[in-house]
Amino acid sequence: MKISMLVTILLGLNIYASDVRGVSTAQFTTEILLTIGAEKQLVGTANLWNEIAPELKEQFEKIPELSKRSPTKEQFYELNPNFLTGWKSISTKKNLGDVEELEKNGVEVYIPKTLESNSLESLYEDILFFGKKFNVETNARALIEKLKKQVELIKNKNIYKKKLKVFGYDGKEDFPYVVGGGAIGNTLIEIAGGENIYKETSFGFGSGQWEKIIDSNPEVIVIIDYDNASSEEKIEFLKNRSPIKMLEAVKNNNFIVIPLNYISSGIHVVKGIEILSDGIDKIRNKNRE
Incomplete structure (x- = not known):
């Protein structure tokens, strides 16, 4: 291949990459993109459930935030985007359109x-x-590479410790919305030294049963913190009005509060494992006393 042709191809690839006009509709994808330096090609963000990581705040504030939740089609297409990523629910007919519609309109999903x-x-x-x-x-x-090394260090620290049974509580009162076995939250609990009582399920977050939690008798309750309800409100419900208020873990305040974006996929997985690991260690030590 002639050098001139190779240069042309490489330039073409760079032009293609620099011409990305991306919209990110999940906090974890937004934070990944900002961390790897893609902010100049992000034209919009949405779905911020927790505060943006402090080290990314300056970059984040330069990008239009379309909505705290799902943006409208009008908001989305005003940006003339050609790339979309984020929660799967965004690329559905009731939101921005299904994948086929988006691709027909020139948007890679x-x-x-x-x-x-x-x-x-x-x-x-x-x-x-x-x-x-x-x-x-x-x-x-x-x-x-950085994430892999940090995760391995925590794995090695917890490998010989007794695992404690964990119930991950996202919210709801009529039935518990729980951390299931089908997403990274389950893996973070395991690495931290816990055993998710809903590990056999295929969902990441989903509907559980109060009876199942009572039967499992978890030793640790992880409270997922974001703006649907405060962690204090969730703990108050569990302690005073829930069907599991009689469990020892509830009576002994064996709660670990963790922001949603720290028990989800993204740049915070290591910090999430550390929060869980430290909390489980404290409860493990308390149980020995």
Whole structure:
């Protein structure tokens, strides 16, 4: 191949990458993209459930935030986007349109693999995809290596410790909305030294049963904190009005509060494991007293 032709191809690839006009509709995808340096190609964000990571705030504030939840089609198409990623529910007919409609309108859709997997490898694959798509592959690979090393350190710290049974409570009162076995939250609990009582389920977050929780008698209750209800409100309900208020874990305040974006996929997985691991350690030690 002639050098001139090779240069033309490479330039074409760079032009393609720099021409990405992306919209991210999940906090975890937004924070990944900002961390690997793709902010100049992000034209919009949405669905911020917790505060953005402080180290990313300056970059984040330069990008239009379309909505705290799902943006409208009008808001979305005003940005002339050609790439969409985030929660799978966004690319449905009731929101921005299904994948077929979006692609027909010139928008490539990438549903993160980690949304349907409990493997950290799926997170690394997503990061690498974004790195290649936004022409920041070196940064993406560096982030992956950093996360892998940090996760391995915590794994080694907890490998010989007795696992405690964990109930992950997202919310709701008529029935519990729980952390299931089908997403990364389950894996973070395991690495931290816990055993999710809903590990056999295929969903990431889903409907549970109060009877199942009573029968399982968890030793740890993880409270997912975001703006649907405060962690204090959730704990007050569990302690005073819930069907599981008689459990020892509830009576002994064996609660670990963790922000939603720390028990979901994304750049906070290591911090999430640390929060869970430290909390489980404290409860483990308390049980010995």
